[in-house]
Amino acid sequence: MRFDDTQQPVPYLNRQDQRRLLGMVAGLSFIVIAILWAARPETWHWLIPADNESAQNAPLSEEGDAPPFTVGESPNPFGSSPDPVNSSVPSEKTVNSSRVGSATNIPPEWLESINDQFMGLRADESDAYYRILAHISRLDVDLLNKHARKDILHVNLIHSPDLYRGELLSLKGTARRILPLKTIENPYGVKTAYEVWITTEDSGNDPWRIVTTSLDKRLPRGENVNAPVKLVGYFFKLYSYASNGGQHMAPLLLAAQVEPNIVVKVAPSGTGLQPYIILFAALFGFGTLLLVTAYHQGDHIFRTEMSHKFRPEDFESRKVLQEMAGKEYDPTEILKQASIKKNDPA
Structure with a gap:
Protein backbone atom coordinates (compact mmCIF):
# COMPACT_ATOMS: atom_id res chain seq x y z
CA MET A 1 0.00 0.00 0.00
CA ARG A 2 1.32 3.45 -0.96
CA PHE A 3 0.65 6.60 1.01
CA ASP A 4 2.03 9.08 -1.55
CA ASP A 5 0.87 12.68 -1.19
CA THR A 6 -0.74 13.27 -4.61
CA GLN A 7 -2.28 16.67 -3.77
CA GLN A 8 -1.24 19.32 -6.34
CA PRO A 9 -1.63 23.11 -6.08
CA VAL A 10 -4.59 24.64 -7.92
CA PRO A 11 -3.31 25.74 -11.39
CA TYR A 12 -5.39 28.93 -11.43
CA LEU A 13 -6.35 31.79 -9.16
CA ASN A 14 -9.79 32.05 -7.71
CA ARG A 15 -12.17 34.80 -8.80
CA GLN A 16 -11.36 37.05 -5.87
CA ASP A 17 -7.61 36.96 -6.56
CA GLN A 18 -8.26 37.68 -10.24
CA ARG A 19 -10.23 40.79 -9.34
CA ARG A 20 -7.45 41.93 -7.04
CA LEU A 21 -4.79 41.53 -9.72
CA LEU A 22 -6.98 43.32 -12.26
CA GLY A 23 -7.48 46.23 -9.87
CA MET A 24 -3.74 46.49 -9.22
CA VAL A 25 -2.96 46.45 -12.96
CA ALA A 26 -5.56 49.17 -13.60
CA GLY A 27 -4.15 51.31 -10.79
CA LEU A 28 -0.60 50.88 -12.05
CA SER A 29 -1.69 51.79 -15.60
CA PHE A 30 -3.35 54.96 -14.33
CA ILE A 31 -0.21 55.96 -12.45
CA VAL A 32 1.97 55.43 -15.55
CA ILE A 33 -0.41 57.48 -17.74
CA ALA A 34 -0.52 60.26 -15.12
CA ILE A 35 3.28 60.37 -14.99
CA LEU A 36 3.56 60.61 -18.78
CA TRP A 37 0.89 63.34 -18.93
CA ALA A 38 2.47 65.35 -16.11
CA ALA A 39 5.89 65.15 -17.79
CA ARG A 40 4.69 67.28 -20.72
CA PRO A 41 5.51 70.99 -20.15
CA GLU A 42 2.37 72.15 -21.96
CA THR A 43 0.25 70.62 -19.19
CA TRP A 44 1.88 72.56 -16.38
CA HIS A 45 -0.14 75.75 -16.94
CA TRP A 46 -3.11 74.40 -14.96
CA LEU A 47 -0.86 74.18 -11.90
CA ILE A 48 1.02 77.46 -12.41
CA PRO A 49 -1.10 79.85 -14.53
CA ALA A 50 0.86 82.19 -16.77
CA ASP A 51 0.82 85.94 -16.32
CA ASN A 52 -1.17 87.27 -19.28
CA GLU A 53 -0.07 90.82 -18.60
CA SER A 54 3.43 89.91 -19.74
CA ALA A 55 2.22 88.84 -23.19
CA GLN A 56 3.23 91.15 -26.01
CA ASN A 57 1.80 91.82 -29.42
CA ALA A 58 3.75 90.97 -32.52
CA PRO A 59 5.45 93.99 -34.08
CA LEU A 60 3.10 95.85 -36.36
CA SER A 61 5.67 96.65 -39.00
CA GLU A 62 9.23 95.76 -39.83
CA GLU A 63 11.79 97.05 -42.24
CA GLY A 64 11.37 95.55 -45.67
CA ASP A 65 11.18 96.32 -49.35
CA ALA A 66 7.96 96.75 -51.24
CA PRO A 67 7.43 94.62 -54.33
CA PRO A 68 8.88 95.99 -57.56
CA PHE A 69 5.96 98.06 -58.81
CA THR A 70 5.29 101.78 -58.97
CA VAL A 71 1.92 103.45 -59.16
CA GLY A 72 1.29 107.10 -59.76
CA GLU A 73 -2.27 108.23 -59.08
CA SER A 74 -3.47 111.15 -61.18
CA PRO A 75 -5.54 113.95 -59.58
CA ASN A 76 -8.56 112.39 -61.28
CA PRO A 77 -8.62 108.72 -60.25
CA PHE A 78 -10.82 107.96 -63.24
CA GLY A 79 -8.45 109.21 -65.89
CA SER A 80 -7.74 106.20 -68.10
CA SER A 81 -6.60 105.29 -71.55
CA PRO A 82 -9.39 104.91 -74.11
CA ASP A 83 -7.57 102.00 -75.73
CA PRO A 84 -7.94 98.47 -74.43
CA VAL A 85 -4.80 97.12 -72.77
CA ASN A 86 -5.93 93.82 -71.22
CA SER A 87 -6.47 91.74 -74.31
CA SER A 88 -5.83 88.53 -72.33
CA VAL A 89 -8.92 89.06 -70.19
CA PRO A 90 -12.08 87.58 -71.73
CA SER A 91 -14.60 90.24 -72.66
CA GLU A 92 -17.66 88.00 -72.35
CA LYS A 93 -19.72 88.68 -69.26
CA THR A 94 -20.27 85.73 -66.96
CA VAL A 95 -22.74 86.57 -64.21
CA ASN A 96 -22.35 84.90 -60.84
CA SER A 97 -25.90 83.83 -60.01
CA SER A 98 -25.06 82.80 -56.43
CA ARG A 99 -25.19 86.37 -55.09
CA VAL A 100 -28.85 86.74 -54.20
CA GLY A 101 -30.96 87.40 -51.14
CA SER A 102 -28.51 88.96 -48.67
CA ALA A 103 -27.73 92.48 -47.45
CA THR A 104 -24.08 91.93 -48.33
CA ASN A 105 -24.78 91.03 -51.96
CA ILE A 106 -24.18 93.55 -54.73
CA PRO A 107 -27.00 93.88 -57.29
CA PRO A 108 -25.75 92.86 -60.75
CA GLU A 109 -26.94 96.15 -62.30
CA TRP A 110 -24.42 98.07 -60.19
CA LEU A 111 -21.61 96.26 -62.00
CA GLU A 112 -22.83 96.49 -65.60
CA SER A 113 -20.46 99.34 -66.50
CA ILE A 114 -17.30 97.61 -65.22
CA ASN A 115 -14.78 96.67 -67.89
CA ASP A 116 -11.40 95.02 -67.33
CA GLN A 117 -10.15 95.80 -70.82
CA PHE A 118 -8.94 99.32 -70.05
CA MET A 119 -6.10 100.66 -67.96
CA GLY A 120 -6.96 102.21 -64.61
CA LEU A 121 -10.51 103.32 -63.82
CA ARG A 122 -12.88 104.79 -66.39
CA ALA A 123 -15.23 107.72 -65.80
CA ASP A 124 -18.34 105.61 -66.39
CA GLU A 125 -17.22 103.30 -63.56
CA SER A 126 -17.18 106.08 -60.97
CA ASP A 127 -20.83 105.67 -59.98
CA ALA A 128 -20.41 101.97 -59.16
CA TYR A 129 -17.05 102.69 -57.51
CA TYR A 130 -18.39 105.24 -54.99
CA ARG A 131 -21.72 103.48 -54.59
CA ILE A 132 -20.04 100.26 -53.44
CA LEU A 133 -17.66 102.15 -51.14
CA ALA A 134 -20.63 103.87 -49.49
CA HIS A 135 -22.56 100.59 -49.33
CA ILE A 136 -19.84 98.61 -47.56
CA SER A 137 -19.18 101.48 -45.15
CA ARG A 138 -22.76 101.21 -43.88
CA LEU A 139 -22.70 97.43 -43.28
CA ARG A 149 -15.37 84.23 -48.66
CA LYS A 150 -11.86 82.99 -47.89
CA ASP A 151 -11.53 80.39 -50.65
CA ILE A 152 -10.93 82.70 -53.63
CA LEU A 153 -7.30 83.12 -54.67
CA HIS A 154 -5.44 85.83 -56.53
CA VAL A 155 -5.13 83.64 -59.61
CA ASN A 156 -8.90 82.99 -59.69
CA LEU A 157 -9.61 86.70 -60.04
CA ILE A 158 -6.93 87.19 -62.69
CA HIS A 159 -8.30 84.42 -64.91
CA SER A 160 -12.05 84.79 -64.25
CA PRO A 161 -12.82 88.36 -63.11
CA ASP A 162 -16.43 88.36 -64.34
CA LEU A 163 -17.21 85.16 -62.43
CA TYR A 164 -16.16 86.67 -59.09
CA ARG A 165 -17.03 90.33 -59.63
CA GLY A 166 -18.97 91.68 -56.67
CA GLU A 167 -17.92 88.83 -54.36
CA LEU A 168 -17.21 89.75 -50.75
CA LEU A 169 -13.71 88.53 -49.89
CA SER A 170 -11.72 88.29 -46.66
CA LEU A 171 -7.97 88.87 -46.99
CA LYS A 172 -4.97 88.69 -44.71
CA GLY A 173 -1.62 89.80 -46.00
CA THR A 174 1.24 92.26 -45.76
CA ALA A 175 0.77 95.91 -46.68
CA ARG A 176 3.57 97.23 -48.92
CA ARG A 177 2.27 100.73 -49.67
CA ILE A 178 -0.34 102.83 -47.83
CA LEU A 179 -1.18 106.26 -49.23
CA PRO A 180 -4.13 108.68 -49.17
CA LEU A 181 -6.18 108.70 -52.36
CA LYS A 182 -7.91 111.67 -53.91
CA THR A 183 -11.66 111.51 -54.42
CA ILE A 184 -13.99 113.38 -56.75
CA GLU A 185 -17.38 114.80 -55.98
CA ASN A 186 -19.97 112.02 -55.83
CA PRO A 187 -23.62 111.66 -54.75
CA TYR A 188 -22.80 109.02 -52.11
CA GLY A 189 -20.88 111.20 -49.66
CA VAL A 190 -17.51 109.44 -49.97
CA LYS A 191 -14.92 112.13 -49.23
CA THR A 192 -11.88 110.24 -47.95
CA ALA A 193 -10.15 107.19 -49.36
CA TYR A 194 -6.86 105.36 -49.05
CA GLU A 195 -5.11 102.92 -51.32
CA VAL A 196 -3.35 99.93 -49.80
CA TRP A 197 -1.20 97.59 -51.86
CA ILE A 198 -0.82 94.21 -50.20
CA THR A 199 0.64 90.80 -50.97
CA THR A 200 -0.73 87.52 -49.66
CA GLU A 201 0.62 83.99 -49.36
CA ASP A 202 -1.12 82.86 -52.53
CA SER A 203 -0.21 85.94 -54.60
CA GLY A 204 3.55 85.89 -53.99
CA ASN A 205 5.04 89.12 -55.37
CA ASP A 206 1.87 89.94 -57.32
CA PRO A 207 -0.04 92.57 -55.34
CA TRP A 208 -3.68 93.31 -54.57
CA ARG A 209 -4.92 96.89 -54.68
CA ILE A 210 -7.31 97.87 -51.90
CA VAL A 211 -9.29 101.11 -51.79
CA THR A 212 -10.79 101.80 -48.37
CA THR A 213 -12.72 104.66 -46.81
CA SER A 214 -11.16 104.14 -43.38
CA LEU A 215 -7.68 103.26 -42.19
CA ASP A 216 -6.67 102.11 -38.73
CA LYS A 217 -4.54 104.73 -36.98
CA ARG A 218 -2.01 102.11 -35.91
CA LEU A 219 -1.02 101.40 -39.50
CA PRO A 220 2.00 103.24 -40.93
CA ARG A 221 1.74 105.38 -44.07
CA GLY A 222 4.24 105.58 -46.85
CA GLU A 223 5.59 104.27 -50.13
CA ASN A 224 7.52 101.45 -48.49
CA VAL A 225 5.92 99.76 -45.48
CA ASN A 226 5.73 96.24 -44.17
CA ALA A 227 2.71 95.71 -41.93
CA PRO A 228 0.42 92.68 -41.48
CA VAL A 229 -3.16 93.67 -42.28
CA LYS A 230 -6.62 92.17 -42.65
CA LEU A 231 -9.71 93.40 -44.44
CA VAL A 232 -13.05 92.51 -46.00
CA GLY A 233 -13.91 94.00 -49.37
CA TYR A 234 -15.80 93.59 -52.63
CA PHE A 235 -13.92 92.55 -55.75
CA PHE A 236 -14.49 95.44 -58.17
CA LYS A 237 -12.30 94.80 -61.21
CA LEU A 238 -8.81 94.05 -62.49
CA TYR A 239 -6.78 97.22 -62.12
CA SER A 240 -4.09 97.68 -64.77
CA TYR A 241 -0.97 99.59 -63.76
CA ALA A 242 2.49 100.26 -65.11
CA SER A 243 5.47 98.88 -63.21
CA ASN A 244 9.19 98.48 -63.73
CA GLY A 245 8.53 95.17 -65.44
CA GLY A 246 5.85 96.51 -67.78
CA GLN A 247 2.08 96.37 -67.71
CA HIS A 248 0.50 94.37 -64.87
CA MET A 249 -2.91 93.71 -63.40
CA ALA A 250 -3.98 93.55 -59.77
CA PRO A 251 -7.38 92.67 -58.31
CA LEU A 252 -9.03 95.83 -57.00
CA LEU A 253 -11.09 95.45 -53.82
CA LEU A 254 -13.30 98.11 -52.24
CA ALA A 255 -13.32 97.97 -48.44
CA LYS A 265 1.05 85.90 -28.16
CA VAL A 266 -0.64 84.91 -24.93
CA ALA A 267 0.58 82.04 -22.83
CA PRO A 268 -2.16 79.58 -21.89
CA SER A 269 -3.75 80.59 -18.59
CA GLY A 270 -5.36 77.28 -17.69
CA THR A 271 -8.11 75.12 -19.04
CA GLY A 272 -10.56 75.43 -16.13
CA LEU A 273 -10.11 71.74 -15.30
CA GLN A 274 -8.20 72.24 -12.05
CA PRO A 275 -11.19 71.56 -9.72
CA TYR A 276 -12.13 68.44 -11.69
CA ILE A 277 -8.56 67.12 -11.66
CA ILE A 278 -8.30 67.64 -7.89
CA LEU A 279 -11.70 66.00 -7.34
CA PHE A 280 -10.71 63.03 -9.50
CA ILE A 301 -12.04 36.40 6.89
CA PHE A 302 -10.28 33.85 4.67
CA ARG A 303 -7.77 32.93 7.38
CA THR A 304 -10.56 32.56 9.93
CA GLU A 305 -12.58 30.24 7.70
CA MET A 306 -9.56 28.11 6.89
CA SER A 307 -8.69 27.74 10.58
CA HIS A 308 -12.18 26.35 11.24
CA LYS A 309 -12.15 23.96 8.30
CA PHE A 310 -8.68 22.51 8.88
CA ARG A 311 -7.65 21.70 12.42
CA PRO A 312 -4.05 21.98 13.61
CA GLU A 313 -1.93 19.29 12.02
CA ASP A 314 -0.89 16.15 13.96
CA PHE A 315 2.86 16.35 13.47
CA GLU A 316 3.42 12.83 14.87
CA LYS A 327 7.18 1.46 1.02
CA GLU A 328 4.85 -1.53 0.89
CA TYR A 329 3.14 -2.76 4.06
CA ASP A 330 0.74 -5.55 4.93
CA PRO A 331 -2.34 -3.94 6.48
CA THR A 332 -3.00 -7.10 8.55
CA GLU A 333 0.41 -6.86 10.18
CA ILE A 334 -0.11 -3.19 10.96
CA LEU A 335 -3.47 -3.92 12.58
CA LYS A 336 -1.95 -6.71 14.67
CA GLN A 337 0.79 -4.43 15.94
CA ALA A 338 -1.76 -1.76 16.77
CA SER A 339 -3.87 -4.34 18.66
CA ILE A 340 -0.86 -5.56 20.64
CA LYS A 341 0.05 -2.01 21.65
CA LYS A 342 -3.53 -1.39 22.69
CA ASN A 343 -3.75 -4.55 24.86
CA ASP A 344 -0.28 -4.18 26.33
CA PRO A 345 -0.64 -2.09 29.48
CA ALA A 346 3.03 -1.25 29.41
Whole structure:
Protein backbone atom coordinates (compact mmCIF):
# COMPACT_ATOMS: atom_id res chain seq x y z
CA MET A 1 0.00 0.00 0.00
CA ARG A 2 1.32 3.45 -0.96
CA PHE A 3 0.65 6.60 1.01
CA ASP A 4 2.03 9.08 -1.55
CA ASP A 5 0.87 12.68 -1.19
CA THR A 6 -0.74 13.27 -4.61
CA GLN A 7 -2.28 16.67 -3.77
CA GLN A 8 -1.24 19.32 -6.34
CA PRO A 9 -1.63 23.11 -6.08
CA VAL A 10 -4.59 24.64 -7.92
CA PRO A 11 -3.31 25.74 -11.39
CA TYR A 12 -5.39 28.93 -11.43
CA LEU A 13 -6.35 31.79 -9.16
CA ASN A 14 -9.79 32.05 -7.71
CA ARG A 15 -12.17 34.80 -8.80
CA GLN A 16 -11.36 37.05 -5.87
CA ASP A 17 -7.61 36.96 -6.56
CA GLN A 18 -8.26 37.68 -10.24
CA ARG A 19 -10.23 40.79 -9.34
CA ARG A 20 -7.45 41.93 -7.04
CA LEU A 21 -4.79 41.53 -9.72
CA LEU A 22 -6.98 43.32 -12.26
CA GLY A 23 -7.48 46.23 -9.87
CA MET A 24 -3.74 46.49 -9.22
CA VAL A 25 -2.96 46.45 -12.96
CA ALA A 26 -5.56 49.17 -13.60
CA GLY A 27 -4.15 51.31 -10.79
CA LEU A 28 -0.60 50.88 -12.05
CA SER A 29 -1.69 51.79 -15.60
CA PHE A 30 -3.35 54.96 -14.33
CA ILE A 31 -0.21 55.96 -12.45
CA VAL A 32 1.97 55.43 -15.55
CA ILE A 33 -0.41 57.48 -17.74
CA ALA A 34 -0.52 60.26 -15.12
CA ILE A 35 3.28 60.37 -14.99
CA LEU A 36 3.56 60.61 -18.78
CA TRP A 37 0.89 63.34 -18.93
CA ALA A 38 2.47 65.35 -16.11
CA ALA A 39 5.89 65.15 -17.79
CA ARG A 40 4.69 67.28 -20.72
CA PRO A 41 5.51 70.99 -20.15
CA GLU A 42 2.37 72.15 -21.96
CA THR A 43 0.25 70.62 -19.19
CA TRP A 44 1.88 72.56 -16.38
CA HIS A 45 -0.14 75.75 -16.94
CA TRP A 46 -3.11 74.40 -14.96
CA LEU A 47 -0.86 74.18 -11.90
CA ILE A 48 1.02 77.46 -12.41
CA PRO A 49 -1.10 79.85 -14.53
CA ALA A 50 0.86 82.19 -16.77
CA ASP A 51 0.82 85.94 -16.32
CA ASN A 52 -1.17 87.27 -19.28
CA GLU A 53 -0.07 90.82 -18.60
CA SER A 54 3.43 89.91 -19.74
CA ALA A 55 2.22 88.84 -23.19
CA GLN A 56 3.23 91.15 -26.01
CA ASN A 57 1.80 91.82 -29.42
CA ALA A 58 3.75 90.97 -32.52
CA PRO A 59 5.45 93.99 -34.08
CA LEU A 60 3.10 95.85 -36.36
CA SER A 61 5.67 96.65 -39.00
CA GLU A 62 9.23 95.76 -39.83
CA GLU A 63 11.79 97.05 -42.24
CA GLY A 64 11.37 95.55 -45.67
CA ASP A 65 11.18 96.32 -49.35
CA ALA A 66 7.96 96.75 -51.24
CA PRO A 67 7.43 94.62 -54.33
CA PRO A 68 8.88 95.99 -57.56
CA PHE A 69 5.96 98.06 -58.81
CA THR A 70 5.29 101.78 -58.97
CA VAL A 71 1.92 103.45 -59.16
CA GLY A 72 1.29 107.10 -59.76
CA GLU A 73 -2.27 108.23 -59.08
CA SER A 74 -3.47 111.15 -61.18
CA PRO A 75 -5.54 113.95 -59.58
CA ASN A 76 -8.56 112.39 -61.28
CA PRO A 77 -8.62 108.72 -60.25
CA PHE A 78 -10.82 107.96 -63.24
CA GLY A 79 -8.45 109.21 -65.89
CA SER A 80 -7.74 106.20 -68.10
CA SER A 81 -6.60 105.29 -71.55
CA PRO A 82 -9.39 104.91 -74.11
CA ASP A 83 -7.57 102.00 -75.73
CA PRO A 84 -7.94 98.47 -74.43
CA VAL A 85 -4.80 97.12 -72.77
CA ASN A 86 -5.93 93.82 -71.22
CA SER A 87 -6.47 91.74 -74.31
CA SER A 88 -5.83 88.53 -72.33
CA VAL A 89 -8.92 89.06 -70.19
CA PRO A 90 -12.08 87.58 -71.73
CA SER A 91 -14.60 90.24 -72.66
CA GLU A 92 -17.66 88.00 -72.35
CA LYS A 93 -19.72 88.68 -69.26
CA THR A 94 -20.27 85.73 -66.96
CA VAL A 95 -22.74 86.57 -64.21
CA ASN A 96 -22.35 84.90 -60.84
CA SER A 97 -25.90 83.83 -60.01
CA SER A 98 -25.06 82.80 -56.43
CA ARG A 99 -25.19 86.37 -55.09
CA VAL A 100 -28.85 86.74 -54.20
CA GLY A 101 -30.96 87.40 -51.14
CA SER A 102 -28.51 88.96 -48.67
CA ALA A 103 -27.73 92.48 -47.45
CA THR A 104 -24.08 91.93 -48.33
CA ASN A 105 -24.78 91.03 -51.96
CA ILE A 106 -24.18 93.55 -54.73
CA PRO A 107 -27.00 93.88 -57.29
CA PRO A 108 -25.75 92.86 -60.75
CA GLU A 109 -26.94 96.15 -62.30
CA TRP A 110 -24.42 98.07 -60.19
CA LEU A 111 -21.61 96.26 -62.00
CA GLU A 112 -22.83 96.49 -65.60
CA SER A 113 -20.46 99.34 -66.50
CA ILE A 114 -17.30 97.61 -65.22
CA ASN A 115 -14.78 96.67 -67.89
CA ASP A 116 -11.40 95.02 -67.33
CA GLN A 117 -10.15 95.80 -70.82
CA PHE A 118 -8.94 99.32 -70.05
CA MET A 119 -6.10 100.66 -67.96
CA GLY A 120 -6.96 102.21 -64.61
CA LEU A 121 -10.51 103.32 -63.82
CA ARG A 122 -12.88 104.79 -66.39
CA ALA A 123 -15.23 107.72 -65.80
CA ASP A 124 -18.34 105.61 -66.39
CA GLU A 125 -17.22 103.30 -63.56
CA SER A 126 -17.18 106.08 -60.97
CA ASP A 127 -20.83 105.67 -59.98
CA ALA A 128 -20.41 101.97 -59.16
CA TYR A 129 -17.05 102.69 -57.51
CA TYR A 130 -18.39 105.24 -54.99
CA ARG A 131 -21.72 103.48 -54.59
CA ILE A 132 -20.04 100.26 -53.44
CA LEU A 133 -17.66 102.15 -51.14
CA ALA A 134 -20.63 103.87 -49.49
CA HIS A 135 -22.56 100.59 -49.33
CA ILE A 136 -19.84 98.61 -47.56
CA SER A 137 -19.18 101.48 -45.15
CA ARG A 138 -22.76 101.21 -43.88
CA LEU A 139 -22.70 97.43 -43.28
CA ASP A 140 -22.01 95.86 -39.90
CA VAL A 141 -18.50 94.48 -39.47
CA ASP A 142 -19.69 91.18 -38.00
CA LEU A 143 -22.10 90.72 -40.90
CA LEU A 144 -19.30 91.32 -43.39
CA ASN A 145 -16.97 88.86 -41.67
CA LYS A 146 -19.73 86.24 -41.54
CA HIS A 147 -20.47 86.33 -45.29
CA ALA A 148 -16.97 87.01 -46.65
CA ARG A 149 -15.37 84.23 -48.66
CA LYS A 150 -11.86 82.99 -47.89
CA ASP A 151 -11.53 80.39 -50.65
CA ILE A 152 -10.93 82.70 -53.63
CA LEU A 153 -7.30 83.12 -54.67
CA HIS A 154 -5.44 85.83 -56.53
CA VAL A 155 -5.13 83.64 -59.61
CA ASN A 156 -8.90 82.99 -59.69
CA LEU A 157 -9.61 86.70 -60.04
CA ILE A 158 -6.93 87.19 -62.69
CA HIS A 159 -8.30 84.42 -64.91
CA SER A 160 -12.05 84.79 -64.25
CA PRO A 161 -12.82 88.36 -63.11
CA ASP A 162 -16.43 88.36 -64.34
CA LEU A 163 -17.21 85.16 -62.43
CA TYR A 164 -16.16 86.67 -59.09
CA ARG A 165 -17.03 90.33 -59.63
CA GLY A 166 -18.97 91.68 -56.67
CA GLU A 167 -17.92 88.83 -54.36
CA LEU A 168 -17.21 89.75 -50.75
CA LEU A 169 -13.71 88.53 -49.89
CA SER A 170 -11.72 88.29 -46.66
CA LEU A 171 -7.97 88.87 -46.99
CA LYS A 172 -4.97 88.69 -44.71
CA GLY A 173 -1.62 89.80 -46.00
CA THR A 174 1.24 92.26 -45.76
CA ALA A 175 0.77 95.91 -46.68
CA ARG A 176 3.57 97.23 -48.92
CA ARG A 177 2.27 100.73 -49.67
CA ILE A 178 -0.34 102.83 -47.83
CA LEU A 179 -1.18 106.26 -49.23
CA PRO A 180 -4.13 108.68 -49.17
CA LEU A 181 -6.18 108.70 -52.36
CA LYS A 182 -7.91 111.67 -53.91
CA THR A 183 -11.66 111.51 -54.42
CA ILE A 184 -13.99 113.38 -56.75
CA GLU A 185 -17.38 114.80 -55.98
CA ASN A 186 -19.97 112.02 -55.83
CA PRO A 187 -23.62 111.66 -54.75
CA TYR A 188 -22.80 109.02 -52.11
CA GLY A 189 -20.88 111.20 -49.66
CA VAL A 190 -17.51 109.44 -49.97
CA LYS A 191 -14.92 112.13 -49.23
CA THR A 192 -11.88 110.24 -47.95
CA ALA A 193 -10.15 107.19 -49.36
CA TYR A 194 -6.86 105.36 -49.05
CA GLU A 195 -5.11 102.92 -51.32
CA VAL A 196 -3.35 99.93 -49.80
CA TRP A 197 -1.20 97.59 -51.86
CA ILE A 198 -0.82 94.21 -50.20
CA THR A 199 0.64 90.80 -50.97
CA THR A 200 -0.73 87.52 -49.66
CA GLU A 201 0.62 83.99 -49.36
CA ASP A 202 -1.12 82.86 -52.53
CA SER A 203 -0.21 85.94 -54.60
CA GLY A 204 3.55 85.89 -53.99
CA ASN A 205 5.04 89.12 -55.37
CA ASP A 206 1.87 89.94 -57.32
CA PRO A 207 -0.04 92.57 -55.34
CA TRP A 208 -3.68 93.31 -54.57
CA ARG A 209 -4.92 96.89 -54.68
CA ILE A 210 -7.31 97.87 -51.90
CA VAL A 211 -9.29 101.11 -51.79
CA THR A 212 -10.79 101.80 -48.37
CA THR A 213 -12.72 104.66 -46.81
CA SER A 214 -11.16 104.14 -43.38
CA LEU A 215 -7.68 103.26 -42.19
CA ASP A 216 -6.67 102.11 -38.73
CA LYS A 217 -4.54 104.73 -36.98
CA ARG A 218 -2.01 102.11 -35.91
CA LEU A 219 -1.02 101.40 -39.50
CA PRO A 220 2.00 103.24 -40.93
CA ARG A 221 1.74 105.38 -44.07
CA GLY A 222 4.24 105.58 -46.85
CA GLU A 223 5.59 104.27 -50.13
CA ASN A 224 7.52 101.45 -48.49
CA VAL A 225 5.92 99.76 -45.48
CA ASN A 226 5.73 96.24 -44.17
CA ALA A 227 2.71 95.71 -41.93
CA PRO A 228 0.42 92.68 -41.48
CA VAL A 229 -3.16 93.67 -42.28
CA LYS A 230 -6.62 92.17 -42.65
CA LEU A 231 -9.71 93.40 -44.44
CA VAL A 232 -13.05 92.51 -46.00
CA GLY A 233 -13.91 94.00 -49.37
CA TYR A 234 -15.80 93.59 -52.63
CA PHE A 235 -13.92 92.55 -55.75
CA PHE A 236 -14.49 95.44 -58.17
CA LYS A 237 -12.30 94.80 -61.21
CA LEU A 238 -8.81 94.05 -62.49
CA TYR A 239 -6.78 97.22 -62.12
CA SER A 240 -4.09 97.68 -64.77
CA TYR A 241 -0.97 99.59 -63.76
CA ALA A 242 2.49 100.26 -65.11
CA SER A 243 5.47 98.88 -63.21
CA ASN A 244 9.19 98.48 -63.73
CA GLY A 245 8.53 95.17 -65.44
CA GLY A 246 5.85 96.51 -67.78
CA GLN A 247 2.08 96.37 -67.71
CA HIS A 248 0.50 94.37 -64.87
CA MET A 249 -2.91 93.71 -63.40
CA ALA A 250 -3.98 93.55 -59.77
CA PRO A 251 -7.38 92.67 -58.31
CA LEU A 252 -9.03 95.83 -57.00
CA LEU A 253 -11.09 95.45 -53.82
CA LEU A 254 -13.30 98.11 -52.24
CA ALA A 255 -13.32 97.97 -48.44
CA ALA A 256 -14.68 99.91 -45.50
CA GLN A 257 -11.60 99.55 -43.30
CA VAL A 258 -8.13 98.04 -43.28
CA GLU A 259 -6.91 96.93 -39.87
CA PRO A 260 -3.61 95.63 -38.53
CA ASN A 261 -3.56 91.87 -38.25
CA ILE A 262 -2.15 91.74 -34.74
CA VAL A 263 -1.18 88.32 -33.46
CA VAL A 264 -1.42 88.32 -29.68
CA LYS A 265 1.05 85.90 -28.16
CA VAL A 266 -0.64 84.91 -24.93
CA ALA A 267 0.58 82.04 -22.83
CA PRO A 268 -2.16 79.58 -21.89
CA SER A 269 -3.75 80.59 -18.59
CA GLY A 270 -5.36 77.28 -17.69
CA THR A 271 -8.11 75.12 -19.04
CA GLY A 272 -10.56 75.43 -16.13
CA LEU A 273 -10.11 71.74 -15.30
CA GLN A 274 -8.20 72.24 -12.05
CA PRO A 275 -11.19 71.56 -9.72
CA TYR A 276 -12.13 68.44 -11.69
CA ILE A 277 -8.56 67.12 -11.66
CA ILE A 278 -8.30 67.64 -7.89
CA LEU A 279 -11.70 66.00 -7.34
CA PHE A 280 -10.71 63.03 -9.50
CA ALA A 281 -7.43 62.61 -7.60
CA ALA A 282 -9.30 62.71 -4.27
CA LEU A 283 -11.84 60.12 -5.45
CA PHE A 284 -9.08 57.90 -6.79
CA GLY A 285 -7.18 58.07 -3.49
CA PHE A 286 -10.34 57.35 -1.50
CA GLY A 287 -11.16 54.41 -3.77
CA THR A 288 -7.64 53.02 -3.38
CA LEU A 289 -7.97 53.24 0.41
CA LEU A 290 -11.29 51.38 0.28
CA LEU A 291 -9.77 48.64 -1.90
CA VAL A 292 -6.82 48.15 0.46
CA THR A 293 -9.18 47.97 3.44
CA ALA A 294 -11.46 45.51 1.65
CA TYR A 295 -8.51 43.30 0.66
CA HIS A 296 -7.22 43.27 4.24
CA GLN A 297 -10.65 42.41 5.62
CA GLY A 298 -11.07 39.66 3.03
CA ASP A 299 -7.73 38.13 3.97
CA HIS A 300 -8.72 38.12 7.64
CA ILE A 301 -12.04 36.40 6.89
CA PHE A 302 -10.28 33.85 4.67
CA ARG A 303 -7.77 32.93 7.38
CA THR A 304 -10.56 32.56 9.93
CA GLU A 305 -12.58 30.24 7.70
CA MET A 306 -9.56 28.11 6.89
CA SER A 307 -8.69 27.74 10.58
CA HIS A 308 -12.18 26.35 11.24
CA LYS A 309 -12.15 23.96 8.30
CA PHE A 310 -8.68 22.51 8.88
CA ARG A 311 -7.65 21.70 12.42
CA PRO A 312 -4.05 21.98 13.61
CA GLU A 313 -1.93 19.29 12.02
CA ASP A 314 -0.89 16.15 13.96
CA PHE A 315 2.86 16.35 13.47
CA GLU A 316 3.42 12.83 14.87
CA SER A 317 1.04 11.27 12.36
CA ARG A 318 2.60 13.26 9.55
CA LYS A 319 6.03 11.98 10.55
CA VAL A 320 4.84 8.38 10.43
CA LEU A 321 3.24 8.88 7.02
CA GLN A 322 6.44 10.39 5.67
CA GLU A 323 8.39 7.33 6.87
CA MET A 324 5.88 5.03 5.22
CA ALA A 325 5.95 6.89 1.92
CA GLY A 326 7.29 4.74 -0.93
CA LYS A 327 7.18 1.46 1.02
CA GLU A 328 4.85 -1.53 0.89
CA TYR A 329 3.14 -2.76 4.06
CA ASP A 330 0.74 -5.55 4.93
CA PRO A 331 -2.34 -3.94 6.48
CA THR A 332 -3.00 -7.10 8.55
CA GLU A 333 0.41 -6.86 10.18
CA ILE A 334 -0.11 -3.19 10.96
CA LEU A 335 -3.47 -3.92 12.58
CA LYS A 336 -1.95 -6.71 14.67
CA GLN A 337 0.79 -4.43 15.94
CA ALA A 338 -1.76 -1.76 16.77
CA SER A 339 -3.87 -4.34 18.66
CA ILE A 340 -0.86 -5.56 20.64
CA LYS A 341 0.05 -2.01 21.65
CA LYS A 342 -3.53 -1.39 22.69
CA ASN A 343 -3.75 -4.55 24.86
CA ASP A 344 -0.28 -4.18 26.33
CA PRO A 345 -0.64 -2.09 29.48
CA ALA A 346 3.03 -1.25 29.41
